[in-house]
Amino acid sequence: MASHIKVFPFMPCGGSMEWLIKRAEELAGKHGVDYYEIRLVKVTSRRLVMSNGQLRELSSNSELGIGARAFNGTWGFSSANDRERFEKAIETAMKIAKLSRGDAEIYLGEPVRDEVELKVKKPFTEVDIEEKLSLVKEIDGLLRGEKIVSRTVNYGDSIVETFYFNSLGSEIRTVVPRIRLGFSVTAKENGEMQDFWKSFGGTLGWELIEGIDLHYWTAHVKEKALELLRASSPPSGEMDVIADPELTGVFIHEALGHAVEADSVKNGDSILAGRLGEKIAVEGLNVVDDPTLPGKFGSYPYDDEGIKAKRVEIIKDGVLVSYLNDRETAEYFGLEPNGHARAESYSHQPLVRMGNTYVEPGDWSFEEILEEVKNGLYMLGDKGGEVDTANGTFTFGAKLGYIVENGEITEPVRDVALSGKILDVLKNIMTIGNDTRVEFPGYCGKGQWVPVDDGGPHILTRALVGGLR
Amino acid sequence: MIEAVERLVKLLESENVEWEVFYQFGRSGSFRIERETLERSQRKFYSGIGLRVGLKGRLGFSYITGLHPGEEELKKLVERAVKLAKISEVPFRGFPAGERVNRVKGIYDRAIDEIPFEEAHRLALEYAELMREKKGEETLSGSLSLAVGTSGVVNSNGIELEERSTYMGVSAYAVLSEPPGTGSYRQSFTSLQPVEELERAVEKAIDEARLSARARKLEPYSGELVLEPNALASIMEVFLSNLYGDEVYHGRSRFSKPGEVIGDFSLVDDSTLPELPGSYSFDGEGTPGQRTLLVEDGTVRNFLLDHTYASFLGMESTGNALRTFRSVPYIGTSNLILEPGEESLEDYEGVIVRKVFGEHTANPVSGDFSLTVELGYVVENGELKPFKDNMLVGNVFELLRTLKPGRKAERISSFVSPRGLVEGRLV
Numbered sequence: 001m002a003s004h005i006k007v008f009p010f011m012p013c014g015g016s017m018e019w020l021i022k023r024a025e026e027l028a029g030k031h032g033v034d035y036y037e038i039r040l041v042k043v044t045s046r047r048l049v050m051s052n053g054q055l056r057e058l059s060s061n062s063e064l065g066i067g068a069r070a071f072n073g074t075w076g077f078s079s080a081n082d083r084e085r086f087e088k089a090i091e092t093a094m095k096i097a098k099l100s101r102g103d104a105e106i107y108l109g110e111p112v113r114d115e116v117e118l119k120v121k122k123p124f125t126e127v128d129i130e131e132k133l134s135l136v137k138e139i140d141g142l143l144r145g146e147k148i149v150s151r152t153v154n155y156g157d158s159i160v161e162t163f164y165f166n167s168l169g170s171e172i173r174t175v176v177p178r179i180r181l182g183f184s185v186t187a188k189e190n191g192e193m194q195d196f197w198k199s200f201g202g203t204l205g206w207e208l209i210e211g212i213d214l215h216y217w218t219a220h221v222k223e224k225a226l227e228l229l230r231a232s233s234p235p236s237g238e239m240d241v242i243a244d245p246e247l248t249g250v251f252i253h254e255a256l257g258h259a260v261e262a263d264s265v266k267n268g269d270s271i272l273a274g275r276l277g278e279k280i281a282v283e284g285l286n287v288v289d290d291p292t293l294p295g296k297f298g299s300y301p302y303d304d305e306g307i308k309a310k311r312v313e314i315i316k317d318g319v320l321v322s323y324l325n326d327r328e329t330a331e332y333f334g335l336e337p338n339g340h341a342r343a344e345s346y347s348h349q350p351l352v353r354m355g356n357t358y359v360e361p362g363d364w365s366f367e368e369i370l371e372e373v374k375n376g377l378y379m380l381g382d383k384g385g386e387v388d389t390a391n392g393t394f395t396f397g398a399k400l401g402y403i404v405e406n407g408e409i410t411e412p413v414r415d416v417a418l419s420g421k422i423l424d425v426l427k428n429i430m431t432i433g434n435d436t437r438v439e440f441p442g443y444c445g446k447g448q449w450v451p452v453d454d455g456g457p458h459i460l461t462r463a464l465v466g467g468l469r
Numbered sequence: 470m471i472e473a474v475e476r477l478v479k480l481l482e483s484e485n486v487e488w489e490v491f492y493q494f495g496r497s498g499s500f501r502i503e504r505e506t507l508e509r510s511q512r513k514f515y516s517g518i519g520l521r522v523g524l525k526g527r528l529g530f531s532y533i534t535g536l537h538p539g540e541e542e543l544k545k546l547v548e549r550a551v552k553l554a555k556i557s558e559v560p561f562r563g564f565p566a567g568e569r570v571n572r573v574k575g576i577y578d579r580a581i582d583e584i585p586f587e588e589a590h591r592l593a594l595e596y597a598e599l600m601r602e603k604k605g606e607e608t609l610s611g612s613l614s615l616a617v618g619t620s621g622v623v624n625s626n627g628i629e630l631e632e633r634s635t636y637m638g639v640s641a642y643a644v645l646s647e648p649p650g651t652g653s654y655r656q657s658f659t660s661l662q663p664v665e666e667l668e669r670a671v672e673k674a675i676d677e678a679r680l681s682a683r684a685r686k687l688e689p690y691s692g693e694l695v696l697e698p699n700a701l702a703s704i705m706e707v708f709l710s711n712l713y714g715d716e717v718y719h720g721r722s723r724f725s726k727p728g729e730v731i732g733d734f735s736l737v738d739d740s741t742l743p744e745l746p747g748s749y750s751f752d753g754e755g756t757p758g759q760r761t762l763l764v765e766d767g768t769v770r771n772f773l774l775d776h777t778y779a780s781f782l783g784m785e786s787t788g789n790a791l792r793t794f795r796s797v798p799y800i801g802t803s804n805l806i807l808e809p810g811e812e813s814l815e816d817y818e819g820v821i822v823r824k825v826f827g828e829h830t831a832n833p834v835s836g837d838f839s840l841t842v843e844l845g846y847v848v849e850n851g852e853l854k855p856f857k858d859n860m861l862v863g864n865v866f867e868l869l870r871t872l873k874p875g876r877k878a879e880r881i882s883s884f885v886s887p888r889g890l891v892e893g894r895l896v
Contacts, residue, residue, distance in 0.1 A: 051719040057797065058557040060549070063517075063534045077511035082535030085514050096510045099590055104508070129556065150720035186721050186834055193723065193834045233837065236862060236896040237689070267503040268608035268644050347513055383830045388843060390644040390651045391681065393858050395841040397830025417830040417839040419860055466839020466860035466896060 021165055024090050028070070028167060031094040035106065036070040037166035037306060038090060041346040045158035046129065050136045052151055060129060065346035068093040074102030079347035106327040107337050111169035112308070116301040118176050120205030124157045127206050135181075135209065142218035143185050147226060149193075150186035164306045174301050178451060179208050180441060183218065187225035194228035194414075196221050196399065201297040201441030201451070208295075227412050228400055234413035234467035240376030240404075240430075241418065241463050242369055245437040247379055247398050249454030251461075253357050253444070254385035254394040255422055256287055257454075260314050260322075261340075261352040261446075262329030264389050271392035271422055272320060276333075280320045281426035284362055287315040289324055291339065291355030297441030298357075298452035300342070304350040307339040314357075315426075326352050344448035351446055359456030362432025366458050369431050371407040377465060378402045378409055379418070382440055392422040418463040425461060433457030470623060470631070473536050474518065477543050478623060486551060487523035487625045489564045491753060492516075493794045494536055495618030498586055499638075500593035503610045505600040507593050512586055517794035522550045523561035529554030530797050562780040566626040570757045575744035578660035581635035582617045589615050596667045600641075603671050607652075607678050611641040611670065615661075620753075620792070628755040635659055636746060641670035643678035650682025651843075657746045657882040677823075681844050684855035687820075690895040694820040698879045698886040700861070701807065703824075705736075705884070707831040707838050707865045712763055713800050714778035714789075721834060723866065729769045732869045734810065734889075736764040738773060740788060740803030747804035747883030753792025758803065761787040773800050807886035810874035814888040818848045820895070821888075825861050836865040842895065859895040868893060 017040075028036055042064045049057040065081040068090040076096025080089040136153045143151040157179040164172045184197030198221050202208050243251055264270040272280065281287075291300050291309035300309055305327050312322050323333060326341035329352060341350035370378070381399025388394070397417045402409045420428075438455035470478075474492055481488040494516035501509040519532040531549040533542060554561070593613050600609040614637070621631035636657060643652040654673040656666070696704065711722040723729075740749050740758030749758050754776050762770045774782070775790035775798045790798035824843040831838035839862040846855040868891050875887035 054560065055558045056715075057530075058553060058559055059530055059797075060553065061532060061795070063532075063795075065534065074507060075509045075511075077509065078513060079511075080514040082514065082516050082537060084535065084537050089514065092512050096512060096586070096590075099587065100507065100510050102506065102508065133556075133558070152719070152721075188720075195721070195832075195834045228835075236839075236860075267610060268646070269610070269642075271646075271649060273646075347515065349509060349511060383832075385830060386827045386841075388651060388826065388841075390646075391649050391843075391857065393841060393843075395827035395830060395839075395860075397827070414835070414837060415832055416837070417827055417841075417860070419827075419839075419841045419858070421858065464858075464860060464896065466862040468837065468862055468864065468894075 033070045033094045039067045040163045042161045047156045050153045067346040070094040070097035072097035074100040107331040115173045122206040124206045149188040154182045170306045196225040202295045203299045204295045231412040231414045235469040236467040242378045244380040246440045248456035249440045250382040250396045253454045254387045257354045259389045262323040262325040263352040270389045281318045283318045286360040289357045296356045296453040298355040303339040303341045304343040305341040309339040356453040358438045361434045361436040364431045373404045420463045428462040431460045489521045489624035491519045493620045497616035498589045499614035502597045519794040520550045524554040528559040528561040564624045567628045573748045576634040576659045578635045580661040607643040614638040622755040641674040643674040645682040650678045652677025680855045684857040686858045687856035694893045697823045699824045700822045706828045710833045714772045714774040733767040735808035737806040745804045752788040753790040753798045756786045756788040804883040809887045812873045812875045814875035
């Protein structure tokens with residue numbers, strides 16, 4: 001049964017929310033500001049970290065802050081976390097906007113009044129810290145093993161309560177719970193060291209933890225670390241690579257996701273500028289970013305500009321059909337606003353960001369894909385990536401892999417980074433699997449960190465492999 | 470000491486615990502220029518108080534934001550930290566005792582502290598104007614930020630320290646399309662810089678973008694090559710976690726104790742250098758800043774340590790406890806210096822790698838890395854042939870064994886390094 005997470009009332013400046021809304025209106029009148037938006041954010045978080053049976057961190061904290069923006073053809077922004085300064089932050093943002101007059105325009109739309117709590121089955125706030133500690137200890141125990149020289153377990157949960165209001169009269173209250181668990185081991189033999197890890201996460205409650213087969217996953221992590229010790233480095237050069245659903249996730253995040261963030265496009269920083277409607281990928285490739293997927297790590301109901309999050313088809317049958325946008329770029333490109341403006345915290349200005357990005361399933365089974373490969377690699381897992389959107393070059397890392405010869409998986413190979421060119425690699429996708437999974441939580445950096453998820457099916461493409469052989 | 474901290478200390482003195490208060494307050498003004506136009510201006514304020522308490526060998530930590538807490542809020546902060554110390558099981562190894570702190574010179578500039586926001590805003594407009602003047606086919610963007618911050622540590626061993634520092638950050642980014650090319654420049658300072666510094670940033674970014682637009686992929690290459698300081702910074706990032714005391718203690722480093730020979734170079738962490746953005750007089754738990762020889766002529770001599778991990782390892786803190794009021798101390802570098810060597814590399818002819826990216830996909834534990842080349846060039850008879858999109862691949866421990874530092878050092882924010890000659894491989 002679904003249950004609620006309690007919403008705490010905000011009481012900034014010793015006054016009520018109504019008072020702050022009214023005060024913002026007065027200040028806007030005084031400074032002649034047309035548009036402003038204000039976020040009051042309360043974050044409550046708990047974190048536990050254990051290494052080798054020793055607790056490194058156990059924290060439980062809560063804080064409240066304000067981020068205020070005003071628009072006058074350019075943005076003025078101010079933030080504060082001292083309640084005595086909340087009102088001043090609003091006024092500062094307005095004064096900056098007045099100082100800055102520019103000629104940009106933004107999408108305004110109708111005012112929105114809404115209240116959304118992402119529902120969970122079992123709130124982690126109702127699980128006491130002692131139980132979280134015993135979970136971490138249990139996992140630490142399960143990670144022990146021969147040749148395992150280091151073990152780390154990391155648990156975190158947070159509730160972000162946001163009250164957003166703007167000069168249009170929008171008032172939106174959202175409550176987003178987020179939970180994550182990760183564990184890693186380092187294995188050592190004959191002076192060689194390797195590590196392996198697994199992460200879980202979602203906008204979910206304690207049911208995420210209860211659904212994890214800890215015995216299976218801890219054994220898996222140990223087994224893979226030991227396998228890496230025996231593996232040799234992959235070959236180097238451009239070759240056929242099958243990516244597993246997790247690697248497909250980071251691949252599409254780097255190869256496409258960042259380059260379709262409309263702020264990069266508008267600022268002349270994306271190789272995909274001016275290519276809407278153009279065929280940039282193979283037929284049959286469909287790529288989506290959907291922050292409304294229930295329970296995923298990158299999910300959210302409204303973005304940080306008070307726009308409802310929407311599912312966006314980025315590539316449809318190989319054609320680039322949309323960019324991810326915010327109020328400013330939606331207006332600039334004449335696109336429907338799709339709610340992808342996200343800020344790391346109240347003290348950051350929203351930027352255009354991804355939510356949950358994935359490749360939709362095609363119709364190939366994994367076995368059929370494997371049969372296609374005469375000489376190549378099967379690479380798995382996500383070690384992160386990076387992209388130079390203007391040059392159109394990206395890197396993505398795999399956690400381990402196997403050599404594939406004549407459709408057969410043979411010897412294991414180590415973790416390695418791969419590289420490709422955006423405009424080539426999307427056209428080089430040869431087959432798209434039917435087994436899409438979106439369950440690979442992570443944090444994406446763009447000067448600010450936000451939680452995201454990504455995934456897809458097995459795909460077969462060509463990439464430059466940075467192996468040592 | 471600020472008033473709220475004084476009240477907190479009074480409350481703590483009546484508790485039967487060891488304690489440490491870390492506080493911060495400050496403000497920043499920053500400006501974002503896109504397509505040679507000032508698009509976003511912001512002014513941020515932050516402040517907060519972090520409290521660590523030690524009780525029966527266990528540590529508790531909690532924080533509040535703001536510097537105007539009521540009495541009740543302070544009492545609750547103490548209660549939370551004490552409660553966490555009771556249940557947390559995080560080992561407590563004591564707090565540092567007061568040692569003499571020598572003040573580092575040149576890390577505070579009144580001109581940054583007192584600049585009116587309007588004037589900083591004018592400087593940003595001037596920066597945008599300068600971009601419009603200098604641009605050719607490029608699209609230019611960049612940022613300018615000014616900040617002032619104060620941090621203080623007070624503990625039950627008698628430490629009572631406070632320090633104020635200032636910061637100025639400048640970045641420029643140039644993009645060419647058809648063929649695509651990008652160039653960037655980033656630098657930070659502790660004092661207000663003249664407009665010439667902004668000009669330099671724009672010029673460097675433009676030059677690099679023009680080079681990048683001409684760059685093609687190089688045929689696979691294996692052998693001697695030179696890494697510019699930017700590329701060396703990426704290589705060091707892959708290597709460095711092996712020198713972090715917590716990684717050493719928890720068995721995630723190649724090293725378990727100093728003494729191993731890893732090459733023929735010297736690497737230093739130094740928080741006492743005047744005017745550098747990574748400098749401080751004392752670290753996040755009040756240990757004096759110091760110059761730490763991490764690697765001396767190829768031999769690992771020390772690790773980056775805070776009080777806790779130094780105690781676990783039976784060593785001395787190196788004053789590398791970094792901190793915000795929201796966190797317990799964590800280990801990090803202050804200013805990292807690769808000492809210049811004997812190689813004359815300024816007029817080197819051959820393969821030179823300027824910038825690589827993707828460090829976080831590398832494996833610091835095995836040392837394997839494969840980094841994408843953002844820009845490199847081959848020099849033949851004084852002529853530059855740029856390349857990009859190759860990957861620089863190797864193992865960081867093997868690569869460092871071949872490293873021969875050049876003579877002339879360059880500073881990139883808090884990393885100071887000459888060029889370095891290595892045996893490397895490009896695919």
